[in-house]
Amino acid sequence: MNDTVASIDFSAPSNxxxxxxxxxxxxxxxxxxxxxxxxxxxxxxxxSHSFSGxxxxxISMFGPPAHTYxxxxxxxxxxxxxxxREDGHGAGVLIRALEPTTGIERMxxxxxxxxxxLLCSGPGRLCQAxxxxxxxxxxxxxxxxxxxxxxxxxVVVVSGxxxxxxxxxxxPWRFGLxxxxxxxxxxR
DNA sequence: CTTAGGATCGCCT
DNA sequence: GGCGATCCTAAGC
Numbered sequence: 545m546n547d548t549v550a551s552i553d554f555s556a557p558s559n560x561x562x563x564x565x566x567x568x569x570x571x572x573x574x575x576x577x578x579x580x581x582x583x584x585x586x587x588x589x590x591x592s593h594s595f596s597g598x599x600x601x602x603i604s605m606f607g608p609p610a611h612t613y614x615x616x617x618x619x620x621x622x623x624x625x626x627x628x629r630e631d632g633h634g635a636g637v638l639i640r641a642l643e644p645t646t647g648i649e650r651m652x653x654x655x656x657x658x659x660x661x662l663l664c665s666g667p668g669r670l671c672q673a674x675x676x677x678x679x680x681x682x683x684x685x686x687x688x689x690x691x692x693x694x695x696x697x698x699v700v701v702v703s704g705x706x707x708x709x710x711x712x713x714x715x716p717w718r719f720g721l722x723x724x725x726x727x728x729x730x731x732r
Numbered sequence: 733c734t735t736a737g738g739a740t741c742g743c744c745t
Numbered sequence: 746g747g748c749g750a751t752c753c754t755a756a757g758c
Contacts (some may be wrong), residue, residue, distance in 0.1 A: 583750070591750070601742065618751050619741030625750090638750055668751050708750055728751095 550692035554609035558584035567695025575647030590711035594634030621668030
């Protein structure tokens with residue numbers, strides 16, 4: 545398959561892909577919004593699930609780029625990643641927050657709340673809002689139910705340390721849309 | 733605004 | 746048995 549989806553080359557390093565994904569619109573079965581927050585993870589990265597090699601859980605990270613890696617977090621939530629680099633490398637980008645734009649009623653139903661600011665502001669929240677589960681693991685991003693629409697040209701991206709990890713906490717591989725109020729935590 | 737605890741499961745030592 | 750790439754609620758400042 546082509547590694548380029550929504551004008552993004554997923555064979556690039558994860559920190560580049562993570563930055564380029566800001567502003568891209570992500571839809572799952574026609575429901576979603578603009579990506580406003582991402583985090584990059586790589587094989588040579590103590591904070592990454594791929595750091596210690598392939599397991600049953602992370603095997604999708606070692607598959608082809610421009611596919612998904614979906615994992616269960618804290619036994620409760622689902623989290624969505626986009627695989628990048630070459631097939632077998634073990635790099636990915638965690639999708640951390642969306643600005644809801646499409647199918648807001650559906651997302652409100654799934655989340656059991658109204659406030660648009662809280663629908664997709666966090667990796668677990670956005671998977672619940674978009675209905676992403678284990679069944680979406682390993683799927684390609686250039687075919688249904690996934691849909692990626694290119695970002696506008698004028699996006700301004702900010703970066704900082706990643707959230708909720710205990711290793712490599714000083715690596716600035718969290719990226720956000722400048723000024724967005726839909727990020728999961730403010731950037732300083 | 734910040735902090736703390738509980739829910740709950742798969743992988744690790 | 747321990748510990749997360751989390752979230753929610755409650756309580757304190």
